[in-house]
Amino acid sequence: MDIIVLNRSHDRSRSFTLNKLVVFGAVSLLLGAMGAVSYLGFQIGASARSASSADLVDSEIIQNWEGKLATQQQQIEEYKVKSAQHIDALTLRMGELQARLLRLDALGQRLTDVAGLDEGEFDFVSTPALGGPEEVGLEQSYTVPELTSALEAIEQQAESREQQLRLMDELFVNQKFQREQFVAGRPILKGWLSSYYGYRSDPFTGKRAWHAGVDFAGKEGSDIVAVAGGVVTYASERYGYGQLVEINHGGGLVTRYAHCKKILVSVGDVVQKGQELALMGSTGRSTGPHVHFEVRKDGKPTDPAKFIHRASR
Secondary structure (H helix, E strand, O other): OEEEOOOOOOOEEEEOOHHHHHHHHHHHHHHHHHHHHHOOOHHHHHHHHHHHHHHHHHHHHHHHHHHHHHHHHHHHHHHHHHHHHHHHHHHHHHHHHHHHHHHHHHHHHHHHHOOOOOOOOOOOOOOOOOOOOOOOOOOOOOOOOHHHHEEEHHHHHHHHHHHHHHHHHHHHHHHHHHHHHOOOOOOEEEEEEEEEEEEEEEOOOOOEEEEEEEEEEEOOOOOOOOOOOOOOOOEEEEEEOOEEEEEEEEEOEEEEEEEEEEEEOOOOOEEOOOOOOOOEEOOOOOOOOOEEEEEEOOEEEOOOOHHOOOOOO
């Protein structure tokens, strides 16, 4: 192959002769260069497309995680609301249990007082003593359902104990009331029996006369006390009795305390066994300081001796 080369003025020319091998090499080189340029362009385009696809994938992943986080956040808020509701319910239940325990403590203290029990043995004020060896690794915290069940069990036990203690309280109160109403003992703290129940010589006339009670002599102004609990039905002067106190004990039993120097109670007063009623004197038909003590059953006098000497309940 011949190649002619001209200069700019075209007055000269040069010619070259190329063989087939050189031409083939040149063409091959040109084609290789063009292929390389095309491959490089393809790679640049592919890289650009890959980068764009990667950005798209990253965006989808981010959106997916954002959705999951929003869902979890909503679930957390719902759990917070439910937990707050559970806590409010447990707090209310605990308040109810505290109120029940306060009633039980008050009732237990009342029973201790009524029954005369040793407060050191039955202490309803201090926290009960507890203890025991610790088992390592066995401690577990309560779950909300377990804690609710435990509180319900404690509440049922407290309610059962409260009913039992209330029945015991009623029983003790009734027994105490019966003891208070049980007529027994002497109407004085100091003094001696000076006249019996029945016929005797009248201290004023010397004749045989009926004495409807017993007399206890003592120092003027000494205490006259109730032999049982009851209600004062008379507290004033009465012919023959002088200053008289009369107490109704229920069950048809009435006691009278006569010849008092001074009466210390009024009609309608509720008195307890051993309570001071009056001061010993010599008012009415009397020869000296003493108390005339009568016991009447259904309006009829009865011998006070069997009440004076019988054992108190």
